[in-house]
Amino acid sequence: MTETSDGDADGTRIIDGEAVAADVRDDVAAHVETLEEEGVTPGLATVLMSDDPASETYVSMKQRDCEEVGIESVHVEIDADAPAEELYETIDDLNEREDVHGILVQLPVPDHVDKRRVLRQIAPVKDVDGFHPENVGRLVAGDARFKPCTPHGVQKLLAAYDVETEGADAVVVGRSDIVGKPMANLLIQKGPIGNATTTVCHSRTRDLEGKLATADIVIAAVGVPEFIDGSMLKEGATVIDVGINRVDADTEKGYALVGDVEYESAKEAAGAITPVPGGVGPMTRAMLLYNTVKAAGLQSDVALDLD
Numbered sequence: 001m002t003e004t005s006d007g008d009a010d011g012t013r014i015i016d017g018e019a020v021a022a023d024v025r026d027d028v029a030a031h032v033e034t035l036e037e038e039g040v041t042p043g044l045a046t047v048l049m050s051d052d053p054a055s056e057t058y059v060s061m062k063q064r065d066c067e068e069v070g071i072e073s074v075h076v077e078i079d080a081d082a083p084a085e086e087l088y089e090t091i092d093d094l095n096e097r098e099d100v101h102g103i104l105v106q107l108p109v110p111d112h113v114d115k116r117r118v119l120r121q122i123a124p125v126k127d128v129d130g131f132h133p134e135n136v137g138r139l140v141a142g143d144a145r146f147k148p149c150t151p152h153g154v155q156k157l158l159a160a161y162d163v164e165t166e167g168a169d170a171v172v173v174g175r176s177d178i179v180g181k182p183m184a185n186l187l188i189q190k191g192p193i194g195n196a197t198t199t200v201c202h203s204r205t206r207d208l209e210g211k212l213a214t215a216d217i218v219i220a221a222v223g224v225p226e227f228i229d230g231s232m233l234k235e236g237a238t239v240i241d242v243g244i245n246r247v248d249a250d251t252e253k254g255y256a257l258v259g260d261v262e263y264e265s266a267k268e269a270a271g272a273i274t275p276v277p278g279g280v281g282p283m284t285r286a287m288l289l290y291n292t293v294k295a296a297g298l299q300s301d302v303a304l305d306l307d
Helices: 017-037 053-069 084-096 115-121 133-140 149-160 180-188 208-212 263-269 280-300
Strands: 002-004 011-014 043-048 072-077 102-105 169-173 197-201 217-220 238-241 245-248 255-258
Touching (some): 011 263, 017 053, 017 280, 043 053, 043 084, 053 072, 053 280, 072 084, 084 102, 102 280, 133 180, 149 180, 169 180, 169 208, 180 217, 197 208
Parallel strands (some): 002 011, 043 102, 169 197, 169 217, 217 238
């Protein structure tokens, strides 16, 4: 297929995550104004307990995103060698703060910290990642308070590009709690961007190629660089590449970012595809802002038109 931007029948549509994310941020900014008219300034707290430069970069990006849309950013840094109790107590303090509507603990946390306790410690109504067991249960029950940011962002991309999910055969490659499981659950639910017949594949799946060959929609979230190539895809499939992997490359930085899908060959087979970078990544960040504003509305009893 030939790459196009206008969706011609004989061309591959490149799904522009940056553009859709910009629309989401505009929507969020408008809701921030609505909240401020009611005397509420949305606040997002980020907590970093890591010396990992990548984690530091991610947190600083989230802080900048907040500033752009008018969300107040609160940042707490804890030494990576500090006792786990210091993190737990920090979360408790943030749970009590009325100016903090969303709490995000940057993962991964050090080995001596109980990750599951961290996720349980955050008040469910401030869990803007959507990882608290209560919020996971509500998602599965079809009554989501907060949809996890990446799967929700994928839904927004599919909607923006009018990808038909009802009755479609969808394959999610990856079964993580963060992406794979919630993504599959959203696709099978009744309603817009749902009603798909969904298969979840993973490292123990037999005949992955056979399952991909019949998939109308492929969500790649396995965390392996260029794991899926064009020869494995059904002609005209919609391919959403959630992966972002750093590989050695002859570049100024010494590396390149690639997805879980080998882009060039997949683009020849796909009807629509997300690039890496510039596809799902911007949507994940935008949906965090979306969830934060939703949390502020819920905690302040201000009605906002958000799903």
